[in-house]
Amino acid sequence: MSAQSLQTEGKLLKETMKKICPPDTAAMEQCQKRWDSIAKPLHSLGRLEEVLIQTAGMTGSDEVHFGKKALIVMCADNGVVEEGISQTGQEVTAVVAENFLSGDTSAAIMCKAAGADLFPVDIGIARDTKLRNEKIAYGTKNMAREWAMTRAQAVCAIETGIRMAEELAEKGYEILATGEMGIGNTTTSSAVAAVLLEKPVEEMTGRGAGLTSAALKRKQEVIKKAVELHQPDRTDGIDVLAKVGGFDLGGMAGVFLGGAAKKIPVIIDGFISAAAALLAATICPEVKSYMLTSHLSKEPAMQMILEALGKKPLLTCEMCLGEGTGAVAIFPLLQMAEDVYKKMSTFGEISIESYKELK
Ligand SMILES: O=C(O)c1ccc[n+]([C@@H]2O[C@H](COP(=O)([O-])O)[C@@H](O)[C@H]2O)c1
Numbered sequence: 001m002s003a004q005s006l007q008t009e010g011k012l013l014k015e016t017m018k019k020i021c022p023p024d025t026a027a028m029e030q031c032q033k034r035w036d037s038i039a040k041p042l043h044s045l046g047r048l049e050e051v052l053i054q055t056a057g058m059t060g061s062d063e064v065h066f067g068k069k070a071l072i073v074m075c076a077d078n079g080v081v082e083e084g085i086s087q088t089g090q091e092v093t094a095v096v097a098e099n100f101l102s103g104d105t106s107a108a109i110m111c112k113a114a115g116a117d118l119f120p121v122d123i124g125i126a127r128d129t130k131l132r133n134e135k136i137a138y139g140t141k142n143m144a145r146e147w148a149m150t151r152a153q154a155v156c157a158i159e160t161g162i163r164m165a166e167e168l169a170e171k172g173y174e175i176l177a178t179g180e181m182g183i184g185n186t187t188t189s190s191a192v193a194a195v196l197l198e199k200p201v202e203e204m205t206g207r208g209a210g211l212t213s214a215a216l217k218r219k220q221e222v223i224k225k226a227v228e229l230h231q232p233d234r235t236d237g238i239d240v241l242a243k244v245g246g247f248d249l250g251g252m253a254g255v256f257l258g259g260a261a262k263k264i265p266v267i268i269d270g271f272i273s274a275a276a277a278l279l280a281a282t283i284c285p286e287v288k289s290y291m292l293t294s295h296l297s298k299e300p301a302m303q304m305i306l307e308a309l310g311k312k313p314l315l316t317c318e319m320c321l322g323e324g325t326g327a328v329a330i331f332p333l334l335q336m337a338e339d340v341y342k343k344m345s346t347f348g349e350i351s352i353e354s355y356k357e358l359k
């Protein structure tokens, strides 16, 4: 990063935060009214109805249209991997990340099935790759010894995500899903979650991409060491990201903020994406209004993060794959809900009295 860009860092983030405003309650009421008029039992599409109402509030229109859908996958390496907290080696990040380009990842295949476009981003992989190059560094530093990144790099990661969200919104995408790929990123996510939720590290740490019990214990010790060493300020999301986070977490936090500023929904995927959502909400609480949930990751802290965000998952299928797989899995559900909302006859149109009038 040049000295010039360092000085101007933060401007986009500040401008973006100013653009994030509360949802439009009139549009939400209109959307609720339309659901209540549809010829089916009241509220019988449950949470799917709520998602459309929430989306109406974001976009300011009861003409809910999910339209063009995109998945942004933030790919990055984590220096803390050298502490032996992951079952696989760091080199896996680059290999899987490049497989997104050939369509050979779980999320890429699911995107095809769901009719969504895929945007993998190299925001900090430890070697050069063929991905879109938004590299902040060749991986973060080992947080067990030093800050994962500088404060300027943390802001830069967030602003990269904001720019991605803005760019896709300007290209006509109406809903964004968040995803990531990065060996070691459940360690950074557990550290971030433990700090932001003020919870014991043991409660916030799981087996990630498959760890033995002995390695899980080591992972917990490494996280405790990093948190004790750096004492992140839990009221300052950028401080937490810089000290114990990752570039992928920063990038996804930026996507949440950028999507909210553009008034479009952004879907939380699994544990890592949820930790990024929590960081974004620490930086700008109103951003929560623009987040949609997808699934409940098997990682133990996921439930607590969603509760802290005031949210409930739509799906519980014990997935813990990441990449955006859970977020993409709800695209077809959302499309079905939109179709019912728009195509179904109302009680009036099929000449029966509405439920309310029957009472
Ligand atoms: O999304 C989740 O809930 C999730 C839970 C466990 C693991 N992962 C994926 O596994 C990788 C991180 O696992 P680890 O054990 O190396 O920290 C990373 O690439 C994630 O996409 C993802």
Ligand SMILES: Cc1cc2nc[nH]c2cc1C
Residues within 6 Å of the ligand: 088, 092, 096, 180, 181, 182, 209, 321, 322, 323
């Ligand atoms: C092979 C592999 C694929 C992944 N996708 C997301 N995280 C992953 C971790 C591994 C190890």
